Amino acid sequence: MADDEPTTSRRTFLKFAGGTTAAAAVAGCAGGDQGGAQETTTGAETTTGAETTTAGNETTGSEETTSGGEASREALLQQANQLLHDQAPWVFLNRQYSVYGVSSNVEWTGRRDERIDGYAIQPQGDSSEVTITQSQMDSGLDPHDHRETPTDNIVLQAYEGVLARDAEGKVINQLATDYQRVEDGVVEFTLQDGVTFHEGGDLTAEDVAFSINRIVQEDVGGLASPQSDQLAGVTGAEAPDDSTVRVMSDGINPTVFAVFATYCDVMKRSWVEENDGAYINTHMNGTGPFRLANYQEGVEVVYERNEEYWGDPAPAQGLTIKSASESSTRVNQLLSGETDIAVNVPPQDVNRVRNADNASLTAVPSTRVLFNAMRYDVEPFSSQQFRQAMNLAIDLDSIIENVLQGFAAPTGQPTLEGFVGYNPDVNPYPQDVERAQQLVEESGHAGVSITLQTPVGRYLKDVEIAQAVANQINQLSNVNCELEQREFQALVGEITTGNIEDKPPFYLIGWGNATFDASQTIIPLVTTGGALTTFENEQVDQLMERAQSMGGEPNGN
């Protein structure tokens, strides 16, 4: 699976709200996911200070990476991940990959955040026009009024944020030249000079502050933005001078830079105020490397290069984004030369692209993880030994190889490699049927029957993965596992009620984390009071509380 890993890192601009496409998406609906976690949990837990003693060392053995007495935030998150690996609240499954077909007329590699940055596409042939086919078109062009990746891919060719991420997910500057934490809950961004909007006018700190307020405050900019919880904890922004933006948060907000690297596109205040929603949803006026040339709602969006871009002009002169909901149609377009990038090539179409002489595959780990949640409060999943046994029963590598054609990576902790808080010392559980049977025996649940519930068609190969998991658990001599296929919305209805008692005891689900920070996965899913939690553990809670009371690394990474 490593052969298609990306090698090049590229510059960008982005943002992403989860959902590879609305179809192969994350946990949430149409890509809505994580963000709210901060709102619902972090706010409630708040900061109890760093005097709590380090928890979890007896089980984890994970070293604190900083010198001196106080553990860094990252070290605390790593400890939490080690602890969660040992506690095994989930059957850890695979990290999803984003797989693209790329024509030999262009050079481009995928990004971890699933964004497709037209700016990074290098035309190779005679034509400097580039076409991208994704699964869906936008849901309107207002960058603050949506939550899906397909729309992001369209609006973010023209709009930019203060920060961005590189292809690996690291935080980098975009419209800002500098950013710093001024005090708890207050950060400042310094903007670069000489940035102009497509329809004229310079970028000012006032525009940035307005854009932030438009998202987080219902009465600003004529919109109650569905992205308000993506800028979790942020309460407002102001512009003390022309090039400084000051952002205020509730509490310390350790992930504030990570959040701004993913969310919040900057719009021109006067343009928003002078135009109505219908206009803003059919026009674009950003600072990005491409400007809108022609918008055909639901059909295609055509851009031309922004010759006045503040950075180097984009290599491609023109860019077209269109859509085909059928993956085979996207691949057909690629193979017949009608498009340059086909988004989301599923395993069954992989070989067609691989065997083509005018296209190739690029695959990159996404920010989405699949797992089987096990409710810690019901038997047999209340036993840590039983939960570990379920992990040891699984041959994750064979699932990845056979079901996903190698386009996935195994996981052994909630946090993904490359995220803040990922623990490099934690390995995925190996398959060990003997040991699994022994642990089941020790847990006192030998002979138990369990049922795994899985959504159908929500995630790439969800049913096939769940079938493999159920079969492999069935191979234990002392556990019987059945599979129950569920309609996604019905399953979601049960897991989002807020009461752990209403949730199915054992189910497959996916989770995307666009902020590249462990807290956005651990807090909502495996801490006490998390919106989707199926696992509660005092040590994990304490570690996360401490981590969230710290300012995080100054560079946001």
Next chain:
Amino acid sequence: MSLARFLLKRGLQGVFVVWGVVTVVFLLRFITPGDPISVIAPLDASPATRQAIAAELGLNRPLYVQYLDYLVGLLQGDMGYSYISNTSASARVFARLPATLELAVAATLVAVVLSIPLGVLSATNRNEPVDYGATTFSLVGISTPNFWLGIMLVLLFAVEFGVFKTSGRGITSARALSALATGNLDVFVSWLTYITLPAITLGTYFTALITRLTRSGMLDELGSAYVRATRAKGLPETLVRYRHALRNTLIPVVTVLGLQLGTLIGGAVITEAVFAWPGLGTLVINSITGRDWVVLQGSLIVIGVGFVLINLVVDALYAYLDPRVVSD
């Protein structure tokens, strides 16, 4: 009963059918698993957020209030506002209707141009190779699922030979036809590269069906007493066949044509998906995957109304062709 009264009666029936469609479509949202709010809300939204969404969309009102509100809106041409696509549903649905109609008409044209001559040939050359060829073709055509046919046509003629486009619509038919009128052949041909494969895909089943219908109709007519009389009278065989037998055969053919046009509007969902044709079918699929209920409801209602309207036109046409229908 006069023709006008007949049509009035059919029209009234149509209104009730549409009302039924609207009601079912409206209720669909409530009987499908998962409540509408969990479709819209982020997975980890708090109960307060969920209530706020419900209040904003009016989903916390009693069902009958929501229903009446929806009906009143529809009567004013308002299908509701989609918070997912940020447009009025009517605007979105009607923007897609022309593409679907264009494809349906193109498929019908393909079918008419191919099927009637084929059916006639088949009937007049009964039990000869032409007949066997035509009947085999109709059997295969009727039994081939059109998504498979579409995929095969694309693989062969678009990906392999590069003659046609794999997908998309290119320009509108109006622009293509005006290009043809002004002699701009390139533009017209480019339009053909887009529409030909989807039209054949969608029209094949239909072609096969009409071929069979024409063949059996012709055989019936050719064996009937009045045809024997015209032959006895010494009329040339071509006149017997085309002026008398074919004309009578066409009455049921017209009916089926009309009805099929109705199903083509709604039934093009799969073909549109295979060819990424930006019509109502694609809109239906995208609305389902994007959980855009308002647009989905609007699309289904437009498809339903289209079907009823076409039926009405067919009824009128039929009554005109065969006055006995009215007096029944």
